[in-house]
Amino acid sequence: MNYSLITLEILAVLLGLTVLLADLWVSPSSRKALGLGLVAALGCLLAFAVGSLAPQSGSAFSGLFVVDDLARYFKGFFIFAALAVVVMAVDFAPKFGAGLSEFFALTVFALVGMLFAASANDLVLLFVSLELITVTFFVLNSFQRTRLASLEAGVKYLILGGVSSAFMVFGIALIFGTANSTNFSVLFAKQKELSQSALFLMGLLLVLVGLGFKMAAVPFQMWAPDVYQGSPAPATAFLAVGSKAAGFVLLIRLLVGTVPQITTEWHRLFVVMSGATILFGSLCAIPQRNLKRLMGYSSIANAGYLLLGIVAGSAAGSTAILYYLGGYAFTVLAAFTVISAIANHVESDDISALSGLGQRSPFLAAVLTMAIVSLAGIPPMAGFFGKVLLLKSVLDVAAGHPELYALIAVAVVGVVISLYYYFGVIRAIYWGGQSSNLSTIPVSLATRVVLVACVAGILVLGIFPQGLLKIADQAVAGLSHSSTPAAHKAAH
């Protein structure tokens, strides 16, 4: 057994525990300094995760845990997201009241769940890592205990999250019963005979319910708008980026890596799911007045676009998902950092609260505009190129499948609708009428650095996509079970 493979996870757990312990000796006034220390530590962890010292490829714990290029890609992704969220939380501190260090620690523990999810090669680890993420988010979402909206968001996430994980557990039981194993490599080897078993297919469908909930895909998207609106902004940002990406990395591993044959047979199901998710998210976003709720619907629509890559079922589709998620992370983190800074100052996250932002804080206004433009999919931003890649991957396999052309049409309609509601936000920023309060919104240095990094990310990914594309290509190439023989042997 090679314990060095889980170095990153062990370090992250230790980091979370250190924060919890350090809280005992740190005076309440210097909790923010503790947060900045955590940011520095996460920065080191990120450098370690993407550097050449990162754990080599291999599998551990009887093939339960794998490290490959796909896992490494997502680990870097998750650590960056956690870093940005902690920076956001440091500025958000006055709103939390007591318990700021606990928020930091819980963010790190959720990160640990995501790191494990990126490496899961077994339904057991899939379940445990997803639950680690879900249970920590119950607390993160309801962290403002004195605010009813936050508690309500937490309770709604609790009930719906509980139901979806119960479905997933039952699905795992059925898969275990028919395949006599929960290891992805074993399932891959047996998929031909398993695809004949109705009980196995039922189990797989139930596991997809659990993953669909994480991704906020129709018909498991009900929670997203309410929870996004009610949760504190940093928690919402982590939910939108980390939790969604954790759902997608597991979906890629399970559907593309483990049972590609069944995924191809089921492609109509994913066509309907993707199309319905795009339309639901885009149409329901139109009348929204609350910015965080709007982001909730936008997040649903984006889950639909990402599902296009699963519909394609090809390596190009998976590459497009990875690329799109990369751009999406920069975009959403930038948007939520600005939303959180404004909500901190103005006590509101309505779109109307943005009025006059163009004059009050030109920097924040410019960053939010860039993020919104990228979400809308306008060149030369990362969001544009990501959508093009996703659509192209579907188009490549569309010959002879009229439903795929229909799906592409739906996706394009979704983009057009989204232009309308995203433009509403930009209009509020620059042409929202005079705001009575013209004081600048204070932005800390750390936040400024994160915002600049996100904007640079959006632009660089949009203008020079080759770099990330190459990494994403490499990450997906390992998926077609070049790594399985070793894992397979270990499983027996």
Added chain:
Amino acid sequence: MTPGLHHYLIVSALLFSLGLLGVVARRNLFVIFMGLELMLNAANLALVAFSRYHNNLNGQVMVFFIITVAAAEVAVGLALLVALYRKRQTAHVEDLTSLKL
């Protein structure tokens, strides 16, 4: 007649449906929460039955994971419901209406 795998699976499916019915039909948050636990335990029963049938202990190990996770979920969930009750003096889903368009 000795009970076979099918009997256990039928009981498990019944328990799961009853739990789901509790979640969907009941209006009290605590009863909904009990329904959730019932659903998880239905899965546990199925796992143990499969595990015994296949003579593969992995399924029973999975049950321990599920029990542990469910305990964590209950601890956090009940704390959350108590916090909500303190704030709102209610444990009914109809009263959770502060978040809307």
